[in-house]
Amino acid sequence: MHNLREFIDLLEARGELKRVRVEVSPRLEITEITNRVVKAGGPALFFEKVSGSDLPVAINLFGTRERMSLALGVKSLGEIGQRLEELLALPTGRRETFLAKLSVLPKLKELASYPPKMVKSAPVQEVVETGSEVDLTKLPVLTCWPKDGGPFVTLPMVITKDPETGERNMGMYRLQVFDARTTGMHWHRHKTGAMHFEKAKRLGRRLEVAVALGGSPATIYASTAPLPENLDEFVFAGFLQKRPVELVRARTVDLEVPAQAEIVLEGYVDPKEEFRLEGPFGDHTGYYSLADYYPVFHVTALTRRQDAIYPATIVGRPPMEDYWLGQATERIFLPLARMVLPEIIDYHMPPEGVFHNLVFVAIDKKYPGHAYKVASGLLGLGLMMLAKVIVVLDKDVNIQDPSEAWWVALNNIDPERDVRFFAGPVDVLDHASRHFTFGTKMIIDATQKWPEEGFDREWPDRIEMDPNTTTLVDKRWHEYGLGPLKS
Numbered sequence: 001m002h003n004l005r006e007f008i009d010l011l012e013a014r015g016e017l018k019r020v021r022v023e024v025s026p027r028l029e030i031t032e033i034t035n036r037v038v039k040a041g042g043p044a045l046f047f048e049k050v051s052g053s054d055l056p057v058a059i060n061l062f063g064t065r066e067r068m069s070l071a072l073g074v075k076s077l078g079e080i081g082q083r084l085e086e087l088l089a090l091p092t093g094r095r096e097t098f099l100a101k102l103s104v105l106p107k108l109k110e111l112a113s114y115p116p117k118m119v120k121s122a123p124v125q126e127v128v129e130t131g132s133e134v135d136l137t138k139l140p141v142l143t144c145w146p147k148d149g150g151p152f153v154t155l156p157m158v159i160t161k162d163p164e165t166g167e168r169n170m171g172m173y174r175l176q177v178f179d180a181r182t183t184g185m186h187w188h189r190h191k192t193g194a195m196h197f198e199k200a201k202r203l204g205r206r207l208e209v210a211v212a213l214g215g216s217p218a219t220i221y222a223s224t225a226p227l228p229e230n231l232d233e234f235v236f237a238g239f240l241q242k243r244p245v246e247l248v249r250a251r252t253v254d255l256e257v258p259a260q261a262e263i264v265l266e267g268y269v270d271p272k273e274e275f276r277l278e279g280p281f282g283d284h285t286g287y288y289s290l291a292d293y294y295p296v297f298h299v300t301a302l303t304r305r306q307d308a309i310y311p312a313t314i315v316g317r318p319p320m321e322d323y324w325l326g327q328a329t330e331r332i333f334l335p336l337a338r339m340v341l342p343e344i345i346d347y348h349m350p351p352e353g354v355f356h357n358l359v360f361v362a363i364d365k366k367y368p369g370h371a372y373k374v375a376s377g378l379l380g381l382g383l384m385m386l387a388k389v390i391v392v393l394d395k396d397v398n399i400q401d402p403s404e405a406w407w408v409a410l411n412n413i414d415p416e417r418d419v420r421f422f423a424g425p426v427d428v429l430d431h432a433s434r435h436f437t438f439g440t441k442m443i444i445d446a447t448q449k450w451p452e453e454g455f456d457r458e459w460p461d462r463i464e465m466d467p468n469t470t471t472l473v474d475k476r477w478h479e480y481g482l483g484p485l486k487s
């Protein structure tokens, strides 16, 4: 899909999007409606009349497994992981050396089979407003929750360049609208945008920023993906959608922006300027993230389509729409994790764990202590460093089912023996860690224990019915007069 409106049309044609025609308020009302719909696994929503703005709001576009797959043009999210796996031709043999595994890394370049394409004119520049013409208060920006510090742009793709190398980055970082031409810039310290800002500060320069709203669904997803710093999100989006992302030069800053976006904000952050209080914000943890000081984004131009659609999401107590963006990441990045840790059979981050709070990992255990090796290895993989609790299980456990994973784990552990704590970086949004962004991790080894691990008792089998009896009962079920059972 080329852009947001093609995706919206597709969803509507499949009965996956509903239009709300009465006027609604962007202050709390849209959140309350959307929250109910998301929790019920309902459709994407298109609010045609939003008070205080001429622009409609599209929301919950990615809010189910099916829509997330449609967004990326696949039947199941695992297909993309398979494509990556084939591309990288991962060595799986145990005797492969670490160097041999690393030798496939240059193949990542092959992701660049659909590099972005520069175009001269773009729908997103049909209307161009600069300087005092810019008025962010005319956008239907949502105030999501009662204690939010103000209205927040919730689905922004923030584009910057490394001030030293010129390497481009795009990340999704929320923006609190302060007034007609300024917003907060809530990039966390572990994210690439914040690193570009730190470099600009060291060099004593302003950092130019462009923020795109809308674009192809793959582009929107790519801005949330934890890519290695040197992998361009537009290249990755091209790989996902199997066609190049069209880029156009921004009008007032030296950056390229998605030509097919709905709206683009152009401007800068100035490291010399004092940070401004941003938040609170009802966040994806289900709690308010507390107000804190962040850089100010000055908007020098706003470009948009004539009939622009404002895309948004809401976050809050899980599951929310962002769980499905996270699911895409979980499935797509599994082969990359396995490249370094091939003993991983699967991992899963259930919604209650809001991504980093809980990771279940199933491994093919081969030696004593293997669970700790895998947990430590995972913590070294990019943003996985923020994982708080890692539960390692044997390969026969279906960890996609948290109820099964906890059942096995709670049976298998002797808490004092099988739980380890150690220090590390934690997410900016973790409100419980004893220091800001620094806290502890808990590793639970819930694998079957081996004699070499000091276990000298007999390990029991799991209860399973014998296959002859299950077949017999299947065949005779109708005779028992019990009717069909709810599964």
Ligand SMILES: Cc1cc2nc3c(=O)[nH]c(=O)nc-3n(C[C@H](O)[C@H](O)[C@H](O)COP(=O)(O)O)c2cc1C
Binding pocket: 154, 155, 169, 170, 171, 172, 173, 174, 186, 187, 188, 189, 190, 191, 192, 193, 223, 224, 225, 226, 227, 313, 315, 322, 325, 383
């Ligand atoms: C809906 C949504 C909102 C997000 N908001 C923020 C945010 O405000 N700040 C932040 O640092 N990360 C936020 N993230 C996570 C980042 O987008 C994600 O970590 C991404 O990989 C960052 O890109 P980067 O590695 O290029 O910095 C959000 C993700 C989603 C799905």
